[in-house]
Amino acid sequence: MPEIAYINNNFIPLEKAFIPINDRGYLFADGIYEVIVTRNGKPFLIKEHLERLQRSADGIILEMPASLPELSEIIETGIRKAGFTETMVYVQITRGIEPRRHNYSAKLRANLTMTFRPHPEYDPQLAQGVSIITVPEIRWSRCDIKSISLLPNIMMKQRAVESGCQEALFVTEEGLIHEGTAGNIFFIKNKTLYTPQADQYILNGITRSYILQQAAIHGIKQIERECTLQETLKADEVFITSSTVDLLPVVKIDDSTIANGHPGPFSKVIKNFFP
């Protein structure tokens, strides 16, 4: 089954999908995106993802090229056409296509593209816990917007991978943890779940929100506030979360082993919140 793209209102093989060189996504990172995965063939938390896409569009003052129900329909059609067991849907909306200049025309129409690829299989080794590195927080101060302006993220993710680690955690000069390059961070201390509050410096992950909601239902005490690296290193459990991995236990941060170096009980309980 080939990977497919949705472009110019059509589904085509992904390798035949091209965009004009004047697309402002290519020239200026002037766009937003979402990654949605299926579970049992159905897009998981699709409503939440599309609502965040709308908030990202509002954040960069971009008029959406389709309504959320229309986007939902295109996504479901694409999943059906692609025919994978589980699909990873990538939705990108850019400001549109016009000759390069920083400001843009009022009449510009946003450009919607999507890709439909198989969801990568879960590597069971990861359940044993992963190592991450810390990196300086060098990103812009509107990380609440899920934009394609991801250069610092990919630079730091590459650094992590080249160090044999799974993720890089952005830490401020003041020693506050923000988030990973592609996911949020949580820790457990004395049976309480901690995560940095969702302000302008971190993306309010859909998986993050889902975990907080489920933890509340299951009576797990939770605190959203500024969190330091120092307290994270001394936590009972640490994990990172995202739509593609759900939850990965973190057993090492830089040279520090977390607790006894093995995933703890809360990570397993919370992992089981996912269908």
Place this chain on the structure above:
Amino acid sequence: MPEIAYINNNFIPLEKAFIPINDRGYLFADGIYEVIVTRNGKPFLIKEHLERLQRSADGIILEMPASLPELSEIIETGIRKAGFTETMVYVQITRGIEPRRHNYSAKLRANLTMTFRPHPEYDPQLAQGVSIITVPEIRWSRCDIKSISLLPNIMMKQRAVESGCQEALFVTEEGLIHEGTAGNIFFIKNKTLYTPQADQYILNGITRSYILQQAAIHGIKQIERECTLQETLKADEVFITSSTVDLLPVVKIDDSTIANGHPGPFSKVIKNFFP
């Protein structure tokens, strides 16, 4: 004469230039660029621009797809083929093309594209001085790299244009001026030329360097240091600089008129440094 693009080692009409949807420039802003303009048909300060392109590549750990002499030759060929009186050359290099994931393959080959368009004619009205707005510094902390990760720049440029202004000036919480969305800032006080030092928070403009060099030759005293918005508002003259505009006198910042609201003598002297 049509606008042309250089792509896949060929010159083609710009409107026929398309890039694969999997280009990391489109997906992640994983790329760098330069804008070079001609004067009397010759690319101005091309060596300086290409050397900066190399520094930007080094800054994001990207291997250049061509040597600087090769790039120079492609640029000169494109200028000749396009045949405009004066040309604006846009050079973009992205990490390359592969299925979307944050980290990248070691073997990935960078993707070089260029466009050749007529240099916009100079609007003589601008010599009377322009108004600019100040905006919060929300960008990442590696603005010394000329990357395509420009979302904050275009958002703020649009805000300026919609306010009837020419540019937006990034100002930190501490009241320090950094630069505009597409150019550097200078001011004159007591016959001395001031501009923020080129650190990780501003791009060391080629035009900026050219002006400092020429000013030194002409015996104008110059100081590169942290500059506050407050002292800029009280300056004798203020101007912004970039490769496409050379120098534009600034006569108003937000609601504050600079000096007597007209371009001063130094702006005119320095403007004449350009051939």
